[in-house]
Amino acid sequence: MTKIEKSSDKQNNELKPESGLSSLERRFYEIRNNKIFELFVIGIIIFSALMIGANSYEVSPTTLQFLSVLDIAITVIFLVEIIIRFIGEPNKKRFFHNAWNVFDTFIVLVSLIPIEDSELAILGRLVRIFRVLRMVSIIPELRILINSLIKALPQLGYVMLLMFIIFYIYAAIGTTFFANINPTLWGDIAVSLLTLFRVMTFEDWTDVMYETMAVYPLSWSFYLSFIFFTAFAFLNMVIGIVVNVLEQERQLEADIENKVSEQPTLLELKEELAEIKALLKKQ
Template sequence: MAGTKIVNAFLKIRNSKFFNTLVISVIIASALYAGVSSYNEIIPADYVFLLQVFDYSITIFFTIEILIRIFAERSLVNFFKDGWNVFDFLIVSISLIPIGGAESVFVARLLRIVRILRIITVVPAFRHIIDSLIKTIPRVGFIALLMFIFIYVWGALGTLFFDEVDPEHWGNIGV
């Protein structure tokens, strides 16, 4: 009974308009931060620390947000059944890995940019568009095959009609 109350509390938070608006706002702030941090050569040293605190705050917020979404599900398996949840979980998990060494600046920037992609999972219209694009991939493959056949047939006809006129260019299909 107490477990159900806790799940319902997290469910209420996850489904609230305020929470979703806050998540979108933090994703946009993360995008702005990714842009600002690309100017690290001209950022005064006093602000570098503040930007790092801001970056850590964003990471902490996303971690809490993922935990709320996990606890809002009846089970962990239910959370990971949704591919978008797996995508979000991976992005947040990777951003928690400490980075050191020469590549750290590049990897940190890359993670900040990838973190912006979370907007796709938060805004239902974006999710619908991406889902639709994924569903059309097989049809696009058939269209490409049909175009290949069409072009091949015209190429074969071209070799039949023009091979005697210009054998160097039209002697074969040229595959």
């Protein structure tokens, strides 16, 4: 069975809640797939992000207490949302096979722990900041982007390795020739690597170049060739790999949706079977 067929079978199971689900589970399934419910959760996540920004300002004790109450209400809403998604899941055994479901559940459960007045208060604030990332698990397009980046990491690793080799070679050359000119920028390999990163990001790189050109007039070739390899060639390679994987993910999603739409649901098969039985009885 191919990857597309496996994915389509999985989506078929999710698209057919009428098979084996109770009335409560069917109702929760309809709620979790309702666009209004999704927009409501997105709105709560955005509101939670705004509250994080509001807590960074100096506010009155009354306002701070009001924000704490709102934070508790948001946590409860998130807990109810996770419960609805779990109960409405057609295949509950596979609910935690999804990494995004595990992430959402972890964030919500940690948010329930009363650690505001303890030594772990910083952890509590960090968890509330990471609640903004739940936007990724709610919006499919963001999930595709993150999944594409994760799948592109093996290919990007080789590009990063080659880029590090180029960095190291140029850092060694810069240390050899320019250490006497400016030890602060070229004193050793580690400092030279930081200087080259500054050059690659075009942060006042011309000042660095003109300083060495005063001693070595042809040192401009050192900087221009380094910028060509890193900022132009390797950066475009990284962008190309990510875009290519993203297109593959989008094509895979489109193939799955087309395959699922072409297959009849269980309810349609039952209706066709009932029509066939009715025709046989008439004959």
